[in-house]
Amino acid sequence: MDTSKRFEKGNGGCPSIQCEANKEVLCSSCAEGVVTAAHRVSNRDIDPCLFGKGGTCCKNCNMGPCQIIEGVDSMIGICGADAATVAARNFGRIVAGGAAAHMDHGRGVALAFLETAKGETPYEIKDTIKLRQTALRYGIDPTDKDTTDLAIELGEKVVSEFGQQEGTLQFMKRAPKARQELWDKLGIWPRGIDREVVELMHRTHMGVDQEPESLLFQAARCALADGWGASMIATELSDIMFGTPVPIRSKVNIGVLKEDEVNITVHGHEPVLAEALGMVAREPEMIAEAKKVGAKGINLAGVCCTGNEILMRRGYPIAGSFVQQEVVLATGAVEAMVVDVQCIMQGVSPVSKHYHTELITTSDRAKITGATHIQFEEHRALDVAREIIRRAIKKYPERGKHMIPVHQMDVVAGFSHETINYILGGRFRASYKPLNDNIINGRIRGVAGIVGCDNYRVMDEIHVELAKELIANNVLVLVTGCAATGIGRAGLLSPEAASMAGDGLREVLEAVGCPPVLHMGSCVDNSRILIAATEMVLTGGLGDDLSDLPAAGCAPQWMSEKAVSIGQYFVSSGVYTVFGPSFPTTNCKSVTDYCFKEMDKIYGGCWDLAQTANEFANKMIDRIDMARKNLGLDKKKERVLFDMAMRRELGSPGGGSLHDVGCHGPSAS
Ligand code: MSK
Numbered sequence: 001m002d003t004s005k006r007f008e009k010g011n012g013g014c015p016s017i018q019c020e021a022n023k024e025v026l027c028s029s030c031a032e033g034v035v036t037a038a039h040r041v042s043n044r045d046i047d048p049c050l051f052g053k054g055g056t057c058c059k060n061c062n063m064g065p066c067q068i069i070e071g072v073d074s075m076i077g078i079c080g081a082d083a084a085t086v087a088a089r090n091f092g093r094i095v096a097g098g099a100a101a102h103m104d105h106g107r108g109v110a111l112a113f114l115e116t117a118k119g120e121t122p123y124e125i126k127d128t129i130k131l132r133q134t135a136l137r138y139g140i141d142p143t144d145k146d147t148t149d150l151a152i153e154l155g156e157k158v159v160s161e162f163g164q165q166e167g168t169l170q171f172m173k174r175a176p177k178a179r180q181e182l183w184d185k186l187g188i189w190p191r192g193i194d195r196e197v198v199e200l201m202h203r204t205h206m207g208v209d210q211e212p213e214s215l216l217f218q219a220a221r222c223a224l225a226d227g228w229g230a231s232m233i234a235t236e237l238s239d240i241m242f243g244t245p246v247p248i249r250s251k252v253n254i255g256v257l258k259e260d261e262v263n264i265t266v267h268g269h270e271p272v273l274a275e276a277l278g279m280v281a282r283e284p285e286m287i288a289e290a291k292k293v294g295a296k297g298i299n300l301a302g303v304c305c306t307g308n309e310i311l312m313r314r315g316y317p318i319a320g321s322f323v324q325q326e327v328v329l330a331t332g333a334v335e336a337m338v339v340d341v342q343c344i345m346q347g348v349s350p351v352s353k354h355y356h357t358e359l360i361t362t363s364d365r366a367k368i369t370g371a372t373h374i375q376f377e378e379h380r381a382l383d384v385a386r387e388i389i390r391r392a393i394k395k396y397p398e399r400g401k402h403m404i405p406v407h408q409m410d411v412v413a414g415f416s417h418e419t420i421n422y423i424l425g426g427r428f429r430a431s432y433k434p435l436n437d438n439i440i441n442g443r444i445r446g447v448a449g450i451v452g453c454d455n456y457r458v459m460d461e462i463h464v465e466l467a468k469e470l471i472a473n474n475v476l477v478l479v480t481g482c483a484a485t486g487i488g489r490a491g492l493l494s495p496e497a498a499s500m501a502g503d504g505l506r507e508v509l510e511a512v513g514c515p516p517v518l519h520m521g522s523c524v525d526n527s528r529i530l531i532a533a534t535e536m537v538l539t540g541g542l543g544d545d546l547s548d549l550p551a552a553g554c555a556p557q558w559m560s561e562k563a564v565s566i567g568q569y570f571v572s573s574g575v576y577t578v579f580g581p582s583f584p585t586t587n588c589k590s591v592t593d594y595c596f597k598e599m600d601k602i603y604g605g606c607w608d609l610a611q612t613a614n615e616f617a618n619k620m621i622d623r624i625d626m627a628r629k630n631l632g633l634d635k636k637k638e639r640v641l642f643d644m645a646m647r648r649e650l651g652s653p654g655g656g657s658l659h660d661v662g663c664h665g666p667s668a669s
Pocket of ligand 1: 268269304305322342343451452453454480481482483522523559560562563
């Protein structure tokens with residue numbers, strides 16, 4: 001490794017990380033001796049272990065760790081495990097880890113939903129239409145049932161799926177019929193949510209499942225229990241409790257912190273605490289308390305996916321993505337960082353100690369040395385939220401030297417799959433038909449998902465460059481997670497960015513006032529993309545299965561195990577999915593070939609690997625074009641203009657626009 005670029009505490013000259021705001025804060029805080037991941041990644045003397053990186057280090061028993069080299073007889077495990085078994089086993093454990101995170105998140109939301117239904121929390125059942133639709137999906141007849149009874153019955157059924165041993169998960173039945181038939185044929189239906197993780201951990205234990213195909217089959221079943229099970233439950237029940245997102249304007253980047261207000265950042269993934277903080281932050285008594293210490297108000301801003309949750313539903317700004325979490329603190333302008341679960345770097349604790357910032361953990365599943373722990377409990381959610389806000393207010397007078405960069409960007413978020421329906425189909429006859437029609441007539445070439453993390457191993461703005469390249473090629477882009485925040489920082493989440501789109505896509509976007517990149521939420525909200533893709537199939541004209549759609553997905557800077565579980569549930573659902581900058585089985589050709597080629601024959605979707613934005617774009621567009629060819633859409637077709645007459649025919653005289661569906665700014669309602 002080139003160590004000439006090392007930089008030590010306080011010597012300035014920070015590495016450039018992905019945006020001007022980061023650079024400015026890091027340069028100023030580095031001079032003060034603050035160490036962040038930017039320093040740690042630059043100063044590592046040892047490159048990542050190649051055995052570990054490529055999936056062939058086995059440490060599943062105490063005869064090892066064994067480093068395996070494929071094709072070298074002397075380099076197999078002490079137990080005899082070869083590269084294929086070890087790579088498949090390690091891949092399975094990554095999926096199990098990622099799926100478990102989503103499953104515990106989903107369980108938390110389901111239990112909070114049940115408590116809410118019973119009137120034991122300050123939350124309410126906001127989306128009664130979705131409540132009834134979801135009840136029907138769970139085989140509950142909503143007729144003549146009041147909201148409370150219906151929600152309790154639904155909540156109990158959903159919670160039971162986590163410990164269920166036999167049968168299947170109700171949301172799986174939302175998938176297109178052809179996909180369900182394929183899952184039937186493969187015998188891959190998850191039987192319960194927790195069961196699939198436990199079985200995968202058992203199979204990957206020393207001396208159990210050793211056949212790579214068998215291990216990868218269980219990894220696929222476990223991932224399906226995540227995507228069509230736990231993640232979809234988390235998304236749908238959160239929508240019912242807190243409201244289904246509609247387009248909403250807000251801002252992203254560190255500049256959303258305020259000089260004259262008490263800054264509180266919420267970081268992690270769960271919406272329940274952040275919702276309570278949002279409710280309490282607007283209380284007149286709280287604002288009065290903030291004014292007493294000289295602040296003008298209370299500024300709540302998000303980090304990572306808790307940020308995405310409150311951005312989507314409330315319009316609260318996002319201060320930073322995953323790679324910005326320490327940088328946000330290094331401004332010295334945050335009174336409290338409140339964290340729940342997942343993606344919280346341990347490094348936030350020492351960074352907070354450089355300042356007056358109080359780091360507050362709130363989940364007994366995620367404690368951090370050096371943090372204050374205030375346990376969050378749904379039934380006393382508002383009291384916990386008030387306690388946290390009061391602690392932050394007390395810190396405000398202690399704010400010392402600080403540096404808030406000016407950088408912030410306007411975004412429009414809140415594109416639930418229901419919203420896409422309304423925007424494209426109009427308020428009165430919501431439908432995906434206009435989207436399908438525009439794909440069929442070629443104005444839109446296809447749809448691409450850019451999801452997942454940002455990562456200190458990738459300093460380039462791959463998400464942004466890739467999104468630009470895709471939209472310029474008339475591909476509509478859907479985004480979630482920290483990729484969405486990075487793309488938002490670059491201004492692509494605003495309707496004005498439609499000017500960067502190719503002619504066909506631009507025409508469609510300008511007709512409805514829609515950004516070329518649609519923010520669909522947090523990482524559990526990738527389930528919204530599954531639902532949107534399913535709607536496209538059910539609407540007709542684009543094949544019978546998800547694998548027929550001119551669509552592709554990617555996670556160019558994946559970091560978390562959750563990303564691999566997400567990737568696998570998309571692959572098992574028939575979606576071509578490209579990861580980068582690395583893939584966790586590459587030391588074993590046979591397992592990698594299985595993931596990159598064989599899975600395509602089995603599921604109609606497979607994994608792939610790319611490094612640069614251009615490579616991602618080429619691979620995804622090639623796949624989209626292949627699907628168009630298979631659908632017979634590559635032939636020159638007469639362009640069908642989506643004009644007012646067509647809108648009238650669809651029963652939507654005003655058409656669907658962001659204003660029609662109530663695009664609004666920050667809201668605490
Ligand atoms: S927070 S999983 S870094 S998207 Fe969902 Fe961001 Fe990836 Fe965590």
